[in-house]
Structures are given as C-alpha cells and as structure tokens.
Amino acid sequence: xxxxxxxxxxxxxxxxxxxxxxxxxxxxxxxxxxxxxxxxxxxxxxxxxxxxxxxxxxxxxxxxxxxxxxxxxxxxxxxxxxxxxxxxxxxxxxxxxxxxxxxxxxxxxxxxxxxxxxxxxxxxxxxxxxxx
Amino acid sequence: xxxxxxxxxxxxxxxxxxxxxxxxxxxxxxxxxxxxxxxxxxxxxxxxxxxxxxxxxxxxxxxxxxxxxxxxxxxxxxxxxxxxxxxxxxxxxxxxxxxxxxxxxxxxxxxxxxxxxxxxxxxxxxxxxxxxxxxxxxxxxxxxxxxxxxxxxxxxxxxxxxxxxxxxxxxxxxxxxxxxxxxxxxxxxxxxxxxxxxxxxxxxxxxxxxxxxxxxxxxxxxxxxxxxxxxxxxxxxxxxxxxxxxxxxxxxxxxxxxxxxxxxxxxxxxxxxxxxxxxxxxxxxxxxxxxxxxxxxxxxxxxxxxxxxxxxxxxxxxxxxxxxxxxxxxxxxxxxxxxxxxxxxxxxxxxxxxxxxxxxxxxxxxxxxxxxxxxxxxxxxxxxxxxxxxx
Numbered sequence: 001x002x003x004x005x006x007x008x009x010x011x012x013x014x015x016x017x018x019x020x021x022x023x024x025x026x027x028x029x030x031x032x033x034x035x036x037x038x039x040x041x042x043x044x045x046x047x048x049x050x051x052x053x054x055x056x057x058x059x060x061x062x063x064x065x066x067x068x069x070x071x072x073x074x075x076x077x078x079x080x081x082x083x084x085x086x087x088x089x090x091x092x093x094x095x096x097x098x099x100x101x102x103x104x105x106x107x108x109x110x111x112x113x114x115x116x117x118x119x120x121x122x123x124x125x126x127x128x129x130x131x132x
Numbered sequence: 133x134x135x136x137x138x139x140x141x142x143x144x145x146x147x148x149x150x151x152x153x154x155x156x157x158x159x160x161x162x163x164x165x166x167x168x169x170x171x172x173x174x175x176x177x178x179x180x181x182x183x184x185x186x187x188x189x190x191x192x193x194x195x196x197x198x199x200x201x202x203x204x205x206x207x208x209x210x211x212x213x214x215x216x217x218x219x220x221x222x223x224x225x226x227x228x229x230x231x232x233x234x235x236x237x238x239x240x241x242x243x244x245x246x247x248x249x250x251x252x253x254x255x256x257x258x259x260x261x262x263x264x265x266x267x268x269x270x271x272x273x274x275x276x277x278x279x280x281x282x283x284x285x286x287x288x289x290x291x292x293x294x295x296x297x298x299x300x301x302x303x304x305x306x307x308x309x310x311x312x313x314x315x316x317x318x319x320x321x322x323x324x325x326x327x328x329x330x331x332x333x334x335x336x337x338x339x340x341x342x343x344x345x346x347x348x349x350x351x352x353x354x355x356x357x358x359x360x361x362x363x364x365x366x367x368x369x370x371x372x373x374x375x376x377x378x379x380x381x382x383x384x385x386x387x388x389x390x391x392x393x394x395x396x397x398x399x400x401x402x403x404x405x406x407x408x409x410x411x412x413x414x415x416x417x418x419x420x421x422x423x424x425x426x427x428x429x430x431x432x433x434x435x436x437x438x439x440x441x442x443x444x445x446x447x448x449x450x451x452x453x454x455x456x457x458x459x460x461x462x463x464x465x466x467x468x469x470x471x472x473x474x475x476x477x478x479x480x481x482x483x484x485x486x487x488x489x490x491x492x493x494x495x496x497x498x499x500x501x502x503x504x505x506x507x508x509x510x511x512x513x514x515x516x517x518x519x520x521x522x523x
Contacts, residue, residue: 049245049309050245051242051245052212052244057212057213083488084271087177087268087271087522088271090207091177091205091268092255092263093300094207094217094238094240
C-alpha cells in the first residue's frame with residue numbers, strides 16, 4: 001500500500017507559490033562598543049540563531065517605534081510573523097525573545113551600557129558600533 | 133474488547149495530592165527568583181484552551197463542552213551559556229479529573245551558535261510536530277494532533293517525552309542551514325493494567341516514559357537531521373529521523389519476574405515542513421521494523437504518516453489533513469498498546485485568529501479504525517471547536 005506521505009509530497013511542493021515582498025526604510029543597526037557585527041548577521045541575531053560574537057553573548061533588543069521598518073528591511077517579515085516565530089522558538093528552544101524598548105533613546109541607552117547588546121535606531125549616535 | 137477510543141489514563145497521576153501542586157508552583161517561583169538575580173526577570177508564558185466536541189453515535193469519545201489544558205513555561209537564562217526550560221501543565225482527562233504533569237524540566241548549556249546540550253525531561257525531537265507544537269494549542273493550526281503522534285496516554289504510538297540528554301544545533305551549509313538533534317534517554321515501557329503481575333487483571337497498555345529510571349537498563353536513542361533552505365525556498369525544511377531501543381511491557385511471567393514481551397523498536401522516517409508565503413505544509417512519515425526479542429515471531433513492518441496543508445487568508449487558515457497508520461498486530465509493540473490499532477483519518481478544519489494571541493478553531497473529522505486481531509472495526513465522524521490563547 002502506497003503511503004499518503006509519498007503520494008502527496010511531490011505534488012504539494014510543486015503547488016507552492018513563492019513570492020517575496022520587501023521594502024527599505026531608514027534603520028541603522030547598532031551594537032555595544034565592545035561588539036562588532038555585520039549587516040549580514042543581523043537577521044540571524046534577531047532570529048536567535050546567532051547568539052555569540054566571539055565569547056560575548058549577544059542581546060538583541062527591539063525598538064517599538066521602528067520595529068515595522070526594521071522587520072521589513074532586515075527580516076523580510078511582518079510583526080505578527082515575527083512574534084509568532086519567537087513564540088515557537090521560545091517554546092521549543094528555550095530562547096528568550098528580544099526585550100522591547102519604546103524608542104531610540106531607550107535603545108541607545110541600553111546598547112551603550114550592556115555588553116553584547118544589539119539594537120536598531122533611526123540614526124547612529126556616537127559611542128556605539130554600526131553594523132555594516 | 134479493545135477499542136481505539138478507550139483511553140487508559142493510568143499514565144496520569146489521578147487525584148494528585150495538593151502537596152505536589154504546591155511543590156510545582158514553588159518550583160516555578162524558585163526558578164524565577166534564581167534567574168532574576170541574573171537578568172531583569174523571567175516572563176511566565178503559557179497556553180490555554182477550551183472547546184466543544186460532538187461525535188456520531190458509535191464513538192465513545194467525550195462529548196459536549198470541555199476544558200482543555202493550562203500550560204505554563206519559563207525560559208530562565210542563568211548566565212551566558214547556562215539556561216533552563218521548565219513547563220508545567222494542568223490538563224483535564226477524559227474522565228474529568230485535572231491532572232498535573234511536570235511536562236518539561238530541562239537544563240541546557242549552549243557551547244556556541246552551533247551546539248546546545250540539554251539534560252532532563254524534554255519533548256522527543258522526532259519529526260516536527262512533537263517539538264514544534266506539543267501543548268501549544270494556539271500556535272498549531274489544528275485542534276488535534278495527528279492521532280498516532282498524540283501524547284502517550286491519548287493515542288500516540290511513540291514516546292512523546294523522554295528523560296535523558298539531547299544535543300541540538302544548526303550549522304550554516306551553503307545558503308541554508310543544516311540542523312541536527314541527537315538524543316539518548318530512558319526507553320519507555322508499556323504499562324499494563326492496575327495489577328501487572330496478575331495475568332487475570334491485565335489490560336492492554338499505554339506507553340510510559342520511565343521518568344524515574346529505565347526499567348530494562350537499555351537506552352533509547354535517536355536523531356533528527358534536517359536542512360533549512362533559504363532564498364527562493366525559504367521556509368522549507370526537509371529532515372530524516374530515526375529512533376531505536378528496547379521496549380518491554382510490565383506484564384510479568386509470574387515466578388520468573390521477567391517481562392512477557394520485549395521488542396526492539398526501530399523507527400526511521402522523514403518530515404517536510406514549509407511555512408512561508410502564507411502556506412503551511414506539514415508532513416511526517418514513520419516506518420517501523422520492530423523485532424520480537426522475547427518470542428519467536430521475528431521482525432514486523434508497520435508505518436504511519438500524515439500530511440497537512442493550510443493556507444493563511446487574512447486571519448483565516450483553512451486546512452486539510454490526511455493521516456493513516458498500518459500497524460502490524462503480530463508486533464507486540466503495537467498489539468500491547470491500546471493505541472496500536474491501524475486507522476485512517478481525514479480532517480477538514482478552519483482556524484480563525486482573533487488576534488495574534490487568541491484563535492477560534494473548527495474541525496470535521498472522519499475516523500475509521502481497522503478490524504484486526506483482537507480489535508474491532510469502528511468508524512465515526514466528529515465536529516470539534518476550540519478557543520485557544522497564549523500569553
């Protein structure tokens with residue numbers, strides 16, 4: 001007897017429609033002065049898949065005022081998907097979602113004083129590293 | 133007479149003393165306090181659900197309104213590398229009691245981005261559903277799990293939980309990521325009736341995960357190896373899995389005191405997951421080549437699989453699922469399990485997201501159980517509704 005799994009597997013995969021939507025916005029990703037990250041690592045950091053830079057534990061923080069633009073530019077996902085993804089990741093892998101800060105000032109303050117902190121703001125301040 | 137619907141609840145500790153409930157609550161508070169010393173605090177997360185069920189006449193499953201489960205979990209981070217995961221669940225059984233279970237108690241050490249080692253009681257990482265959703269009713273599209281992947285005391289044929297060690301991680305490979313899970317722990321046993329030493333009172337059994345220790349001192353081990361695609365195929369994960377170990381029942385042969393049945397369970401299979409572009413496709417396949425180690429019946433093949441396809445449409449997610457098992461009744465591993473009867477089920481469902489954290493779900497099910505040695509055929513239809521939320 002043929003398995004349901006094998007009978008439908010190929011057909012379903014072929015039927016999937018793939019499309020990507022993205023738009024850019026002015027968002028700058030910053031990190032603590034003792035931590036250097038690249039723009040290419042930002043998505044993995046905010047997905048919880050890159051947790052260390054050398055021996056330093058990375059601590060991503062979200063910015064409520066800019067989250068929508070950040071998710072579109074760097075993560076290619078909407079806010080509900082991002083939250084749902086973190087719920088699943090936290091539940092399965094025991095990871096803690098990024099803390100939500102209210103705006104640029106709170107993010108900059110946290111990133112400056114927290115080793116390994118990574119955040120995003122509308123313009124880069126002094127005293128932090130900028131992801132390039 | 134054995135029927136598929138008679139759920140044996142002896143896995144649960146019915147009427148759990150208040151002392152244990154207080155201890156579990158105390159454990160949550162203690163872990164929270166310990167972790168608060170290292171961070172700004174540990175949020176308490178969880179899931180809860182309630183629902184309604186109606187079945188055609190020839191089903192003995194509970195009908196009417198029901199309270200589902202209340203699930204709490206914590207993810208304390210004790211330092212840069214050491215973390216924990218604690219989950220406690222309060223669940224209503226089919227007979228109306230509220231059962232409490234220490235669902236997960238894991239201590240983990242993260243070596244790097246590529247490797248984390250967990251120890252304790254965890255969700256056995258085969259396929260996708262078992263670790264991806266488990267008691268998280270609100271994050272799974274369907275109300276019911278595929279029946280053969282259900283919890284040990286609710287129709288599952290595999291150990292959904294394990295006590296042991298679990299290594300997991302991801303490694304970049306090409307444009308995507310190679311994922312791995314490797315685990316070893318106490319092999320489960322099949323728990324029989326209230327007096328397993330009495331051949332006259334034995335009933336058919338359910339899997340028990342041997343939380344307090346391995347009854348036959350033989351570990352169960354397995355792996356789950358996958359690849360997560362990126363770019364145009366982002367959201368697609370393909371994986372293979374395997375699991376192997378000896379499983380005995382606690383049906384003993386009088387003076388000898390040895391188990392009547394011992395089976396070398398050997399499972400292999402694979403899974404496909406696609407979650408992108410508003411599509412959700414989930415499929416898992418399990419093939420068993422089990423060997424009778426206490427008798428002379430030899431090796432037996434069985435299989436089980438499901439495929440679920442859903443499409444997200446502005447808060448509505450209609451989905452269709454088909455599931456089927458062909459379980460060899462010459463195989464003691466299945467014939468001694470209450471849930472070891474072959475069946476086929478079709479599910480048509482709808483999930484409506486009231487918001488990101490609350491959902492209403494509806495399902496129509498058509499279930500058909502096969503006539504097999506020692507079991508009667510049955511078929512019935514069901515209508516289920518559920519309100520589920522997370523916090």
